[in-house]
Structure formats: C-alpha cells, structure tokens
Amino acid sequence: MVILLKGEWYDLRDLANPVRELIDGIGLPDAVDYVLWSLIASVAILTWLVVSVIAFIWIERRVVALMQNRKGPNRVGPAGLLQPIADAIKLLLKEAITTRDADRMLFWLAPIIVFIPTIVVFAVVPFGESMVLANLNVGVLFLIAVAGIMTPAVFIAGWSSNNKYALLAAMRTIAMLISYEIVQVLALLSVVIFIGSMNLQTFVSWQDEYNTWLIFIMPLPLVAYLIAGAVEINRSPMDISEAESELAAGYHTEYGGIKFGFFYQAEYMAGFAIAAAVTTLFLGGWTLWGLEEWIPGWIIFLGKLYAVFFLYIWSRGTLPRLRIDQLMSFAWKFMLPLMLVNVLVIGAEVFIWEETGASRNIALPAIGAVNTTLAVILVVGWGRFLGHGSGRQRGYRATLTREIGKIYYTGAEAS
Amino acid sequence: MTIKSEPFVVNVGPQHPSTHGVFRLRLTLDGEKIIDADMVMGYLHRSMEKLAEERTYTQNIPFTDRTDYLAAMTGNLAYVMAVEKLMKIEVPERAQFLRTIMAELQRIASHSMAIGIFANDCGAWQTPVMHMFRDREKILDLFEMACGARLTLNYMRIGGVSRDIPDEWMPQAYKLLKELPKRFAEYEDLLLSNEIIVARSRGVGVLTPEQAIAHSVSGPMLRGSGVAWDVRKADPYAAYDKLDFEIAVGTNGDAYDRFVIRLAELRQSLHILEQALDMMPGGPVHERLGTATVQPGGQSIAPLALRPPVGEAYGRIESPRGELGYYIVSDGGPSPFRFHIRSPSFINLTPIKQMAIGTTVADAIVILGSVDIVVGEVDR
Numbered sequence: 042m043v044i045l046l047k048g049e050w051y052d053l054r055d056l057a058n059p060v061r062e063l064i065d066g067i068g069l070p071d072a073v074d075y076v077l078w079s080l081i082a083s084v085a086i087l088t089w090l091v092v093s094v095i096a097f098i099w100i101e102r103r104v105v106a107l108m109q110n111r112k113g114p115n116r117v118g119p120a121g122l123l124q125p126i127a128d129a130i131k132l133l134l135k136e137a138i139t140t141r142d143a144d145r146m147l148f149w150l151a152p153i154i155v156f157i158p159t160i161v162v163f164a165v166v167p168f169g170e171s172m173v174l175a176n177l178n179v180g181v182l183f184l185i186a187v188a189g190i191m192t193p194a195v196f197i198a199g200w201s202s203n204n205k206y207a208l209l210a211a212m213r214t215i216a217m218l219i220s221y222e223i224v225q226v227l228a229l230l231s232v233v234i235f236i237g238s239m240n241l242q243t244f245v246s247w248q249d250e251y252n253t254w255l256i257f258i259m260p261l262p263l264v265a266y267l268i269a270g271a272v273e274i275n276r277s278p279m280d281i282s283e284a285e286s287e288l289a290a291g292y293h294t295e296y297g298g299i300k301f302g303f304f305y306q307a308e309y310m311a312g313f314a315i316a317a318a319v320t321t322l323f324l325g326g327w328t329l330w331g332l333e334e335w336i337p338g339w340i341i342f343l344g345k346l347y348a349v350f351f352l353y354i355w356s357r358g359t360l361p362r363l364r365i366d367q368l369m370s371f372a373w374k375f376m377l378p379l380m381l382v383n384v385l386v387i388g389a390e391v392f393i394w395e396e397t398g399a400s401r402n403i404a405l406p407a408i409g410a411v412n413t414t415l416a417v418i419l420v421v422g423w424g425r426f427l428g429h430g431s432g433r434q435r436g437y438r439a440t441l442t443r444e445i446g447k448i449y450y451t452g453a454e455a456s
Numbered sequence: 457m458t459i460k461s462e463p464f465v466v467n468v469g470p471q472h473p474s475t476h477g478v479f480r481l482r483l484t485l486d487g488e489k490i491i492d493a494d495m496v497m498g499y500l501h502r503s504m505e506k507l508a509e510e511r512t513y514t515q516n517i518p519f520t521d522r523t524d525y526l527a528a529m530t531g532n533l534a535y536v537m538a539v540e541k542l543m544k545i546e547v548p549e550r551a552q553f554l555r556t557i558m559a560e561l562q563r564i565a566s567h568s569m570a571i572g573i574f575a576n577d578c579g580a581w582q583t584p585v586m587h588m589f590r591d592r593e594k595i596l597d598l599f600e601m602a603c604g605a606r607l608t609l610n611y612m613r614i615g616g617v618s619r620d621i622p623d624e625w626m627p628q629a630y631k632l633l634k635e636l637p638k639r640f641a642e643y644e645d646l647l648l649s650n651e652i653i654v655a656r657s658r659g660v661g662v663l664t665p666e667q668a669i670a671h672s673v674s675g676p677m678l679r680g681s682g683v684a685w686d687v688r689k690a691d692p693y694a695a696y697d698k699l700d701f702e703i704a705v706g707t708n709g710d711a712y713d714r715f716v717i718r719l720a721e722l723r724q725s726l727h728i729l730e731q732a733l734d735m736m737p738g739g740p741v742h743e744r745l746g747t748a749t750v751q752p753g754g755q756s757i758a759p760l761a762l763r764p765p766v767g768e769a770y771g772r773i774e775s776p777r778g779e780l781g782y783y784i785v786s787d788g789g790p791s792p793f794r795f796h797i798r799s800p801s802f803i804n805l806t807p808i809k810q811m812a813i814g815t816t817v818a819d820a821i822v823i824l825g826s827v828d829i830v831v832g833e834v835d836r
Contacts, residue, residue, distance in 0.1 A: 105581070110586050209488070277579060277580075278579065358583055359580075359583060360579075360652060361575060361579040361580040362580075362656075363579075363656070364655075364819070365818065367655055435649070437716065438644075438648065438716060438719075439704035439717045439720035440704065440707060441703070441704055441724075442684050443702050444684060445703070448682050449705045449706070449707050450707060450708075452662075452709070
C-alpha cells in the first residue's frame with residue numbers, strides 16, 4: 042500500500058522492496074527491524090535453494106536421459122515430477138548408518154560443514170537491484186573464502202569414514218581443490234583488477250552502465266572459472282573425487298540416508314553458487330540491456346544462473362573423466378601460467394586505458410578483441426608448447442589385413 | 457626420523473562398479489601408484505564343467521549360454537562344433553550360414569557393450585553405453601524373433617540350429633544393416649578422437665606381442681598387440697571360408713588399440729553379415745540325427761541321448777572375446793566324460809598384473825575395461 046501511495050508501483054518487481062516497506066511500516070526499533078529483515082531474506086533464499094535443487098535433480102535426470110536415449114524418471118507423478126520428492130522422503134526415512142570404525146564426531150560433522158558454506162555464499166549474491174542480503178564490499182573475497190571451506194570438509198568426510206576408497210578420494214580432492222582454487226582466484230583477480238571493486242553489486246552496475254558483459258571482454262577467466270568450478274562441484278570431466286567407476290562413490294562412499302542427502306544437495310547448491318558467481322561477474326547479473334525495467338531482475342538472474350548450471354549438466358552427459366595426474370598437470374602447467382599472463386595483460390590494459398583516457402566506445406571493443414585473440418593464441422600456443430596435439434591427430438583407426446600370422450607391433454607407445 | 461609407512465591395499469571388487477560382475481582385483485598402492493596387483497576369482501563359480509559331466513550332450517547347450525552371457529550364440533556354437541567334430545556330423549549349409557549370421561550379430565552386440573563399458577570405465581557417465589544399448593536391443597530383437605530368447609539363447613543344436621528363421625526375419629535384418637553404418641560412423645566420430653579417451657587410454661596397459669603370446673591371450677587383446685591372428689581365418693568354421701573380411705590389428709598394444717579394434721570389428725562384422733545374408737541358401741537347418749524328429753513349423757528336436765563314439769574333440773571359434781574352445785572327451789556314454797572350456801576372458805585376464813603394475817588406480821580400471829571380461833566366463 043505504501044509503495045502504491047508513493048507511486049513506486051514498479052518496485053514490486055523487486056521482491057525485497059515490498060517486504061522492506063511492510064517491515065518499516067510496522068515501526069519497530071532499527072535493530073529488530075534489521076534482524077527481522079535478514080531472517081525473512083535468509084528463509085527466502087533457503088527456500089529458493091531447496092526448491093531449485095529439487096527441480097534440478099529432476100531436470101538433470103530428464104535432460105541426461107534425453108542425451109542418453111532413454112526416458113528418465115517418469116513414473117512418480119506427472120512426467121516423474123514427484124521423483125525427487127520421493128527420493129528426499131526415502132533419504133529422510135533411511136537409517137543414517139555410522140560405520141563401526143568411523144570417527145563418529147567427524148563423520149557426523151562433515152556433511153554439515155559441507156552444507157553450510159554452500160548456503161552462506163548466497164548472502165552476497167545480488168538477485169536484483171535491492172535483493173541482496175549482505176551487500177559486502179569484499180563480496181568476491183567472501184565467495185572464494187566461503188567456497189574454500191568445502192575443501193577441508195570433503196577431506197574430513199573421506200578421512201572419518203575409515204574407508205579406503207573414501208580416503209583415496211579425499212586425497213585426490215585435497216590435491217585437486219587446492220590446485221584449482223589458485224586458478225580460480227587468479228581468474229577472479231583479473232576481473233577484479235578490471236572493474237576495480239570487489240562488490241558484486243558494483244559488477245552488475247558496471248556491466249549495466251558500460252552496456253556490455255565481461256564475457257565479451259575477457260573470455261579466458263570465465264572459462265578458467267567454469268573449469269575450476271567443475272572441480273569444486275565434482276562434475277565431469279573433473280569428477281575424480283567421486284569417480285564412480287574407480288572409487289565407488291568417492292569420499293561419501295560410507296554415507297547413507299540424510300547424511301548422504303546433505304552431500305548430494307550441497308553439490309547442487311555449490312553448483313548454483315558457481316553459476317551465480319559466473320552470472321554476476323561475467324554475464325551482467327540481473328540486468329539484460331534495459332529489459333530489467335520490464336521483467337523482474339531476479340527472473341533474469343535466475344534464467345542466466347540456470348543456463349550456466351545447464352553447462353555442467355551437459356558436460357556430465359557427454360564427457361569422460363581425466364586422470365588425477367592429467368588434471369593436476371592441467372592446473373599447474375596449463376591453467377596457472379595462462380592465468381598469470383592474463384592478470385598481467387588485464388593489468389596493462391587497465392593502466393593503458395587510464396593513461397590514454399580513451400573513450401569507452403573505443404577502449405572496450407579494443408580490449409575485448411585483444412583479450413579474445415590473446416586467449417585463443419595462448420590456449421593453442423601454450424598447448425602446442427607443452428606437446429598437446431588435438432585428439433583428432435592422436436586418434437587413429439585400426440590397421441586392416443587379410444593375412445594372418447604377421448606381427449604389426451611397432452611399440453611406439455611402449456615406454 | 458623416518459615415518460613408518462606400509463603399502464595401502466585396496467580391493468577393487470568383488471562388489472565394484474568397474475569389475476563388471478563379481479571379480480576382485482587386489483591392488484597394493486603407493487599413493488595412487490600400483491606396486492602389486494592380484495586377481496581373486498571364483499565368486500561366480502558354478503561348477504559348470506563338472507555339472508556337464510552329469511548331463512546329456514543336448515542338455516549341456518544351455519550351460520554354454522550362461523558362461524559368456526553377453527555372447528550366448530558364440531558359446532553355443534563352440535560347444536556344438538566340438539560335439540559335431542566328435543560325432544563327425546555334417547551340418548546343412550543353411551544352418552552353417554545361420555550360425556555365421558548369428559555369431560556375427562552377437563559379435564556386434566557384444567562389442568557394442570565392450571566399447572560402451574570401456575568408455576564408462578574411462579569415466580563417461582553412462583552416455584556411450586546407453587547409445588550402444590540401442591543397437592544391442594535391435595539385435596536382441598532379431599534373436600528373439602529367431603529363437604524366442606534375448607539373452608540366454610540356446611539356439612544352436614548339435615547338427616544345426618533349433619529352428620529356421622521366420623519369414624519376417626530377413627527384411628528386419630536388412631533394415632538393421634542399413635541403420636547400423638550410420639550409428640557406427642557416429643561412434644567413430646565421437647569416440648575415436650575423443651581427447652579424453654585418447655589421453656586416458658593411449659600408452660596405458662601396453663602388452664607386447666611376446667608377452668601376449670606367452671600369456672596365450674586371444675581375440676582383440678592379441679590383435680591389439682599387433683599379432684594378426686583370428687580363428688575365423690586360421691581355422692575357418694561355419695561359413696567363414698566363403699566370406700570375405702579383414703581382421704583389425706593394432707600397432708601399440710595399449711588399451712586404445714584394443715578399443716579401436718573393437719570399433720573396426722563392428723564394421724567388419726557388418727560386412728560379413730551383408731555377404732552372408734545375400735548368400736543365404738535354402739534347405740534344412742538341422743541334420744537328422746538318429747531318432748531326431750522334425751516338428752511341424754520346422755522346429756527340430758535332437759534326440760536326448762546322443763552317444764558319440766569314444767574319443768576327444770576340441771571345437772574352437774573366435775568369440776567376441778577371443779578364442780573360445782570346448783574340449784570334450786567321450787567314453788561312449790550319453791554324457792561327456794570330461795568337459796572343459798577354454799574361456800578367453802579367463803586367459804586374457806592373466807597378464808593383468810604385468811599391465812597394471814606401475815600405473816595408477818584409474819589406469820587399472822581402464823586396463824580392466826579394455827580386456828573386456830565377462831565374469832560368467834572367467835569363473836564358469
């Protein structure tokens with residue numbers, strides 16, 4: 042009512058505004074007001090997360106089923122829509138077994154430690170113009186720091202299970218996550234240098250103001266961030282910490298019931314967190330070139346977020362898995378030097394732009410063109426330097442013969 | 457100060473997604489590196505070889521379905537060939553062609569699974585294997601039309617095959633032949649040069665020809681090591697001497713070569729099928745044996761109590777997994793005196809230790825996948 046009286050009816054699109062107006066209208070003291078407001082926002086975010094996870098469990102299963110020539114869940118409810126709910130009920134009702142030799146305390150703690158940071162991350166994510174729970178000035182740092190908590194949690198899970206598969210997976214995960222976290226931080230560093238702020242809302246307003254998205258200006262950090270994100274959420278081709286065909290279920294082999302449910306849900310939530318970060322940092326957040334005047338910003342934001350998350354579903358349905366040493370050398374030998382060069386280049390570009398004072402209409406396309414060209418040259422050139430051909434060159438067909446008894450072995454690969 | 461350390465023993469199996477059954481690989485690890493590998497077998501032992509000594513020659517045919525359950529036709533074929541050799545039975549030509557066609561269809565079905573599962577072992581999340589199932593299902597449909605079963609077929613009989621194919625079988629087979637090349641082209645396109653599959657399997661699990669021959673491995677594993685050897689060429693059976701085909705060999709002896717050979721053999725099987733379907737003669741599908749009766753509808757029933765003369769025979773064929781042989785000793789009675797299966801899965805597993813030592817856990821899974829075992833055949 043108050044909004045309508047003020048003539049700001051369009052602010053209804055941003056769900057935060059009416060809620061805030063309502064709470065302000067009650068006339069509570071500021072402290073109570075603040076706590077109440079935070080609580081409502083937290084519950085809203087949590088509800089959205091849980092609903093999204095449930096929806097995406099269904100979507101992922103159906104989409105991957107389409108990719109695999111089968112139908113996917115289609116029995117529980119219309120088109121199998123109730124399948125995730127049935128699964129959730131099953132997980133809740135199942136006995137949460139703790140194995141005899143497990144470290145009980147840590148075994149119990151690990152799913153919780155995994156679960157919490159994946160929710161907390163969303164505190165700094167701007168869903169709309171005023172829909173951000175904590176508009177931190179160090180939002181990017183917060184993203185990295187909170188996501189980092191998952192690393193020890195996974196190791197705790199693997200260690201406390203007292204299971205050899207789980208321990209192997211935990212060892213792999215620690216090595217992997219630490220390696221790719223460096224890549225991730227460097228990718229974000231170049232973005233932060235360019236924008237000159239760590240506030241996520243500033244990223245959105247910058248991209249809105251300059252009428253472009255960072256994906257067009259710097260594609261390489263985006264790719265690096267997506268790959269590092271795949272490591273964090275165990276998506277193929279980086280899913281070696283779960284590695285179903287090698288280590289059964291990886292670090293959560295011994296977990297069952299709702300404890301497993303926590304890991305499962307945390308994986309999706311972490312995926313949404315990565316997608317949210319990518320959307321905000323590289324894809325313009327809740328803006329869509331002026332369309333946010335007509336469509337609520339949070340719908341635009343969620344649309345972009347789900348589209349990014351779909352990439353992970355897609356990769357899971359298509360790609361095999363790399364080996365741990367291949368992934369480690371990819372991080373340290375390939376991605377890390379590339380990211381270091383990238384930070385240097387972005388820094389130089391920012392410096393030159395400030396020095397010359399070129400107009401944005403010239404500077405931004407120029408920087409985008411330079412970065413894209415450089416990205417292609419760097420990826421291909423550095424790959425060639427390290428001795429990676431493309432698979433097309435290294436794959437071959439079998440030799441065909443009608444004669445038997447001859448030996449065709451050359452032993453080129455035996456070393 | 458030294459830190460006390462001990463090797464880390466991991467049991468891959470008997471219940472594990474990548475052992476394709478109940479097979480156990482006992483890996484001793486130093487970090488991720490394998491320093492020792494032991495095979496523990498026998499979880500699926502059903503004592504078939506001993507049971508067969510208690511049953512008549514015809515009753516033993518269903519056992520052969522259940523050894524290599526992904527290639528029941530070839531199991532049937534090897535066994536009936538051994539008994540026919542023992543009894544010196546000439547098989548009608550139409551039956552020979554039917555056997556060839558069924559064996560090659562079975563090879564496509566089995567290799568499809570092997571390729572799909574291999575990609576699965578490389579870490580693909582079920583997608584290749586699901587696509588392979590699509591082809592395999594169509595082949596199983598053909599089997600169902602011919603003999604009523606899809607997995608344990610029990611189609612071959614001593615002296616021929618159990619019944620003639622129905623009239624609508626040939627058009628459907630031709631339809632499948634038209635469809636499959638497109639699919640195989642797709643698989644070759646997607647898998648052959650797949651960066652990750654190449655990175656995972658090239659140079660992994662190398663087996664030199666000397667080692668391969670010393671371990672007596674056969675099938676795609678032997679050919680992967682570059683030895684051009686194929687029982688279909690070396691000792692032609694059924695109708696293979698009338699058909700033109702090539703055998704695929706590798707040059708490096710690694711997991712990738714074995715995988716590539718299976719892909720190439722899909723095409724060769726298709727080539728064989730095209731010829732065999734065109735050349736298919738008419739006539740009976742079953743030799744009359746003693747008291748054998750032919751029922752209306754063409755189904756023939758072999759007499760329950762065949763009594764081959766005293767002697768021994770070894771029937772061998774190129775099954776999808778390698779040289780599958782049945783060695784049968786007869787004492788003149790209604791059941792075999794000795795019944796032995798030379799199963800390629802079991803023998804192909806023997807060099808696992810040599811191939812796995814020095815690699816990583818992930819490689820060991822790829823190597824095991826490239827061997828393409830069927831545990832029913834390993835343990836019998």
